[in-house]
Each structure stands twice: as C-alpha cells, then as structure tokens.
Amino acid sequence: MPENSSLLTALRQSAVHLTEKIGARPAGSPAERQTQQWLAEQLGGLGYRCEWQEFTFAPLPAFFPYYSLGAIWLIAAVWLLPGFAWLAVAAPLWVGLLPYFRLWLQYRLPCTARSQNLLGLPAGSKAEELRLLLVAHVDTARALPYVEGPLYALRRQWYAVLSRAGWMTAFFGALAVLQMPLPPILLSVLRVLISVVGLAYIGLDYYDQRGSDGAFTRGANDNASGVAVLLETARWLADKPHLHPRVGFLFTGAEEAGLFGARQAALQLKRLAKTLSVLSVDMVGSGENLRIYHAELGLKPLLTDSTLNSQLQAADLHASPYLARRRSGDFAPFVRAGFRATGIESSGTPAFWRAYHTLRDDLSLLDAQRMAQTCLTLQRWIENHFQP
Incomplete structure (x- = not known):
C-alpha cells in the first residue's frame, strides 16, 4: 500500500505540473518545448539518455472548414437535382472521404511552424536495441466551446447525421439517374430538410473553431495523464536492469495539429519497423476501464497489431476492444509505416467527454487511481512481453 500511495502522489504531482504550472501546450509553442525539457530533466535523473527529433509542421488555420464542405456539397446536390444527379449520387462517398481529405489537405499546407519529439533511451543503449517504444503526446488541442444539452448531442452526432443525409440525397439522385419522376412536393421537402441540416452544421463548424477565440486547453486528461503514466513507468523500469535496456519512451509534439510528431518519429525510426513494437498512451486519467484500439474505422480501416492487443x-x-471512428492517435503513423503498433485510452466519464477538447479539461476530471491502474497494466504488459 505505501508503494501505491507513492505512485498516486507522483502521478498527481506530474499532472499538476503539466496542467497548472505549465498550462496550455499548443503545438510548436514555448510551453510545448518547456514540457519536453522538463521531461528530459526527469528522464536524465533516472539514467535515461535523451535525443531530440526536430521537425516542421503545418499549423491549423484559424478556420479549417472541411466539415462544412460536406454540408455545402449536400445543399448544392439537392438544389441542382435533377439536372446534376451525379452530385447527389456521390454525396455519401464525399461525406465518407471528409476525414481523409482533411489529412490530405493538412499535410499539403505550408510547414511554417517548428516542433520536436523527445526520445528517452536507456543509458548506454542505442535505438536499434529497443524492442518496445511507449509514446505519449505533450501538446494540447485548440479549445472547442463547452456546450451542454441538445447542442452537445448535435456535435457528437454530426457525422452520423451528415452520413444519413448523404444517403438520403443519394437515393433521390439515383432516381434521377434512372429518369424516374421526382414528385415536386417531395423534392421541395428534401431541399428544405437538407438545407436546414447543412446550414446547422456549417454554423456549428464555425462556432466550434472560432467560439473560443483561439484558446488552447490545459489538457489534464488529454494528455497530461498519458505523459504522467509514461514518466512513472520509466521510473519503475529504471530499477529493472533485465528490462530497462529494451524499452524506450517517446514524447511527441504536434499530435493535436495532425499527428505530425508521430509521423516524424515513424519516418526516422522506420529502419526498426521489423523489431520495434509501439504503444500509444493517450487520455488514461478518466473512466473505469481501459480501451485497446483494435482498428481505426473508415473507408479503408487501419488495423492495429493483434498480438500486442492480446x-x-x-x-x-x-x-475492452475499441473501434475508433473519426478519432485517431499516435499509433496510426507507426501502423502505416509497418510497425507493430497499437494504442490505449481510458473509457472516460460523461463529464470528461463533454469537456473533451474544451477549457474544462482540467485537474478536476483526473482520477489518479485510474492512472495508477494504467501504470500497473503497463508493468504487467512489459514483464509478460519479455518472458522467455
């Protein structure tokens, strides 16, 4: 019990330092760098050798309206029926491609900002000797306005609503392609319905991105929790000479801007893809249980490593297994680069999910016991991973 008490105290202290003393940690900011310098000092004191991975990235514009593009397509499609039926038929495909289009576009914006990753290696070892790499991002997200009630439900369900609207639009587009008559009253109802839904989501998209005047969250759960857990795992490993040389720690920057830090690390470490397994630890400070990413769903599902998941x-x-929709994590670039990789997060409480990516992601949402349980899970996992 004293050992557990010590772990809880250490986790709380790290969370307080990150959330209160440093505060918001936007990608590419001095606060993000300050966080990683603090972590380098902590790791150095535990006997780790630190390496820096500098990179440039494309910062998010003040308004990046890719969600609105789906709504605009739907509105245009129904008002141009029946003359341009292909717009309506392609509506579900366009809505489904929006998340991919966002990343495609973002990775082609000018890389005008700088960030860095911090790689902690066991003293006297090289990256080539690692067999496990534990990853957590240090940056925090641009804040969404905090909302309750119907507006929160609308935000949570926007993609499902747009998808249904897309399929409805496609149905009428298919009728037009087949040259079947569209009753004028039915077409008018469709146009009004789709226009209301589309305009609502354009307004919500603008409000989400501009409603907090560019403020950034302090990121207690997302992701001071993951950083604190990795730091305590590194402390635990420092006293395990039979395990210590084979486990490294990566603290990434610019995750919230588009997984740029993990992409850079996967590129720099790609030579190790056949021998290095990767685990992303994100948002592990709220909720009853852990969730293990089994897949990132979409038109082309991204599957994580089944052996690591087991x-x-x-x-x-x-x-519990988790199938992610529209959300990703630092595991994704490693999976795409050919690494055996997966990720974990906690189930989260209703209070946290309402506060997700808002200014209310603060210490009041953190459960040190949940973080401690994650530490113990990682300890068991690491020990089992290296059993003969």
Whole structure:
C-alpha cells in the first residue's frame, strides 16, 4: 500500500505540473518545448539518455472548414437535382472521404511552424536495441466551446447525421439517374430538410473553431495523464536492469495539429519497423476501464497489431476492444509505416467527454487511481512481453 500511495502522489504531482504550472501546450509553442525539457530533466535523473527529433509542421488555420464542405456539397446536390444527379449520387462517398481529405489537405499546407519529439533511451543503449517504444503526446488541442444539452448531442452526432443525409440525397439522385419522376412536393421537402441540416452544421463548424477565440486547453486528461503514466513507468523500469535496456519512451509534439510528431518519429525510426513494437498512451486519467484500439474505422480501416492487443488484454482483463471512428492517435503513423503498433485510452466519464477538447479539461476530471491502474497494466504488459 505505501508503494501505491507513492505512485498516486507522483502521478498527481506530474499532472499538476503539466496542467497548472505549465498550462496550455499548443503545438510548436514555448510551453510545448518547456514540457519536453522538463521531461528530459526527469528522464536524465533516472539514467535515461535523451535525443531530440526536430521537425516542421503545418499549423491549423484559424478556420479549417472541411466539415462544412460536406454540408455545402449536400445543399448544392439537392438544389441542382435533377439536372446534376451525379452530385447527389456521390454525396455519401464525399461525406465518407471528409476525414481523409482533411489529412490530405493538412499535410499539403505550408510547414511554417517548428516542433520536436523527445526520445528517452536507456543509458548506454542505442535505438536499434529497443524492442518496445511507449509514446505519449505533450501538446494540447485548440479549445472547442463547452456546450451542454441538445447542442452537445448535435456535435457528437454530426457525422452520423451528415452520413444519413448523404444517403438520403443519394437515393433521390439515383432516381434521377434512372429518369424516374421526382414528385415536386417531395423534392421541395428534401431541399428544405437538407438545407436546414447543412446550414446547422456549417454554423456549428464555425462556432466550434472560432467560439473560443483561439484558446488552447490545459489538457489534464488529454494528455497530461498519458505523459504522467509514461514518466512513472520509466521510473519503475529504471530499477529493472533485465528490462530497462529494451524499452524506450517517446514524447511527441504536434499530435493535436495532425499527428505530425508521430509521423516524424515513424519516418526516422522506420529502419526498426521489423523489431520495434509501439504503444500509444493517450487520455488514461478518466473512466473505469481501459480501451485497446483494435482498428481505426473508415473507408479503408487501419488495423492495429493483434498480438500486442492480446498481450494488453491479458495484462488487464477488464480492458475492452475499441473501434475508433473519426478519432485517431499516435499509433496510426507507426501502423502505416509497418510497425507493430497499437494504442490505449481510458473509457472516460460523461463529464470528461463533454469537456473533451474544451477549457474544462482540467485537474478536476483526473482520477489518479485510474492512472495508477494504467501504470500497473503497463508493468504487467512489459514483464509478460519479455518472458522467455
């Protein structure tokens, strides 16, 4: 019990330092660098050798209206029926491609900002000797306005509503392609309905991106929790000479801007893809149980490593598989680069999910016991990973 008490205290202290003393940590900011310098000092004191991975990235514009593009397409499609039926038929495909289009466009914006990753290696070892790499991002997100009630429900369900509207639009487009008559009253109802839905989401998109005047969250759960857990895992490993040389720690920058730090690390470490397994630890300070990313769903699902998932499940029997929709994490660039990789997060409480990416993601939402349980899961997982 004293050891557990010490762990809880250390986790709280790290979370307080990151959330209160440093505060918001936007990608590419002095606060993001300050966080990683603090982590370098902590790791150095534990006997780790630190390497820096500098990179440039494309900062998010003040307004990046890719969600609105889906709504604009739907509105144009119904008002141009039946003359341009192909716009309506292609509506579900366009809505489904929006997340990919966002990344495609963002990775082609000018890389005018600088960030960095911090790689912690066991003293006297090289990256080539690592077998496990634990990853957590240090930056925080641009804040969404905090909302309750119907507006929160609308925000949570926007993609499902747009998808249904897209399929409805496609149905009428198919009728037009087949040269079947469209009753004028039905077409008028469709146009009004789709226009109302589309304009509502254009307004919500603008409000989400501009409603907090460019403020950034302090990121207690997202992701001071993951950073604190990795730091304590590094402390635990420092006293395990049979495990210590084979486990490294990566603290990434610019995750919230588009997973830029993880992309850079996956590129720099790609030579190790056949021997290095990667685990992303993100938002592990709220909720009852852990969730293990099994896939990132979409038109082209991204599957994480099934062996790592099974090992994590064995280390925490209460963990559950998670199929992500529209959200990703630092594991994704490593999977795409050919690494055996996966990610974990906690289930989160209703209070946290309402506060997700808002200014209310603060210390009041953190549960040190949940973070401690994550630490213990990682300890069991690491020990089992290296069993003969």
